[in-house]
Amino acid sequence: MFTIAPYLRTVVDHDGAIILDIGSDQFFSVNSIGAFIWTRLLEGNDLDQITEALVSETGMDLSVVSADVSDFVADLKSKNLFYLSALPDGRQEGG
Numbered sequence: 088m089f090t091i092a093p094y095l096r097t098v099v100d101h102d103g104a105i106i107l108d109i110g111s112d113q114f115f116s117v118n119s120i121g122a123f124i125w126t127r128l129l130e131g132n133d134l135d136q137i138t139e140a141l142v143s144e145t146g147m148d149l150s151v152v153s154a155d156v157s158d159f160v161a162d163l164k165s166k167n168l169f170y171l172s173a174l175p176d177g178r179q180e181g182g
Contacts, residue, residue, distance in 0.1 A: 089128050089160075091169045099126055106168060115166060124159055128169065134160065 094110035104122035106115045117125060123144070127137045138153045145152070163169055 089131075089133070089169050091129055092167065095168060097125065097129070108168070115168070120155075121159060124156060125163075128160075128163075 092108075092110075094108060096107045096109060098105045098107075099122045101119065103116060103118045104125055106117070106125065108114065120141070123141060124137055127140060132140070134153075134156055138149070138156050141147070141152050141156065142149050
């Protein structure tokens, strides 16, 4: 399960989103597709659910969307904007 870092604040609109890290006084901006993914992460969706929703929304090819979602989430992780929670069996989801 993805857990969004508690020190983040987000503003989302039709153009994208601004993610503010109040711990480090940094902010990150994402386009409308990034905001779509980010919002669904906040809602607790997993990568497959997000990918399917984005394919449904855009009509883009599943393999392209899947790769793009994975790349975007990897970028978020590299910026410490979320972390992976342990599954009940102790494994890490998505990694």
